[in-house]
Amino acid sequence: MTEREKLEIAAAALRHNGFDPVICVEKAQSAVSVILDWIEPDASLEMAGSVSVGQLGLLDLLRARGNPGLDFPAPGEDAGGRERRDVLLVSANALTLDGKIVNIDGMGNRVAAMAHGMRRVILLIGANKIVADVDEALDRVQHVIAPYHAKCLGVDTPCARTGTCSDCSSRERICNVTTIISRRPPGAQFSIVLAAEDLGLGWDPAWPAERIERIQAAYRVEIDKFRAALAQARKGAPD
Numbered sequence: 489m490t491e492r493e494k495l496e497i498a499a500a501a502l503r504h505n506g507f508d509p510v511i512c513v514e515k516a517q518s519a520v521s522v523i524l525d526w527i528e529p530d531a532s533l534e535m536a537g538s539v540s541v542g543q544l545g546l547l548d549l550l551r552a553r554g555n556p557g558l559d560f561p562a563p564g565e566d567a568g569g570r571e572r573r574d575v576l577l578v579s580a581n582a583l584t585l586d587g588k589i590v591n592i593d594g595m596g597n598r599v600a601a602m603a604h605g606m607r608r609v610i611l612l613i614g615a616n617k618i619v620a621d622v623d624e625a626l627d628r629v630q631h632v633i634a635p636y637h638a639k640c641l642g643v644d645t646p647c648a649r650t651g652t653c654s655d656c657s658s659r660e661r662i663c664n665v666t667t668i669i670s671r672r673p674p675g676a677q678f679s680i681v682l683a684a685e686d687l688g689l690g691w692d693p694a695w696p697a698e699r700i701e702r703i704q705a706a707y708r709v710e711i712d713k714f715r716a717a718l719a720q721a722r723k724g725a726p727d
């Protein structure tokens with residue numbers, strides 16, 4: 489099955505599960521204009537961290553357009569003190585061919601906002617995140633993606649050292665909240681773009697090493713940017 493065929497099957501399943509609109513694009517860059525059209529120029533955005541979104545330069549474009557909410561909270565400001573945001577723009581850890589959105593979170597802020605409370609949830613998902621079913625999604629995210637993510641973040645977990653998940657009890661464990669969104673929750677508006685290219689962190693270990701390395705390298709670039717922005721915010725220095 490080609491990436492495009494997988495995309496179309498997953499898109500049809502998402503629509504069947506009540507998600508609308510669901511748009512497929514060949515080139516990931518084509519998702520940019522679609523997403524910018526979906527977000528009103530004055531809509532405030534919820535920051536939940538998405539390498540896929542960062543890779544397309546969407547945050548810079550939205551920031552330049554004046555959309556509020558794209559910067560880290562000021563030092564000392566917690567999430568509870570932040571005003572309610574309009575739009576959550578993120579990716580998902582995995583999407584199944586039968587249209588289920590699967591995520592594993594450390595804090596739970598991303599998945600909580602995805603399930604409830606946002607006026608609109610916009611998901612940008614690359615072809616590399618599409619898997620056969622929920623079992624494959626959970627296995628891949630927990631045992632392949634999370635250990636790599638932990639290593640890149642430099643957290644103190646066993647998987648960051650060994651590359652293997654041991655279902656740890658680490659204080660810095662990054663896998664604490666698992667969600668499977670099977671159908672659109674009532675009252676939630678989801679707008680979803682599926683791109684026939686690789687975006688963000690997701691791969692099957694059986695894929696060619698060159699493709700996996702390309703995905704990892706692009707991911708590390710975004711993680712470095714994230715770290716720099718976080719350090720800047722902690723210093724409280726101006727941009």
Ligand code: SF4
Nearest residue numbers: 647653654656662663
């Ligand atoms: S449960 Fe622990 S060891 Fe497993 S992937 Fe998550 S952080 Fe790593």
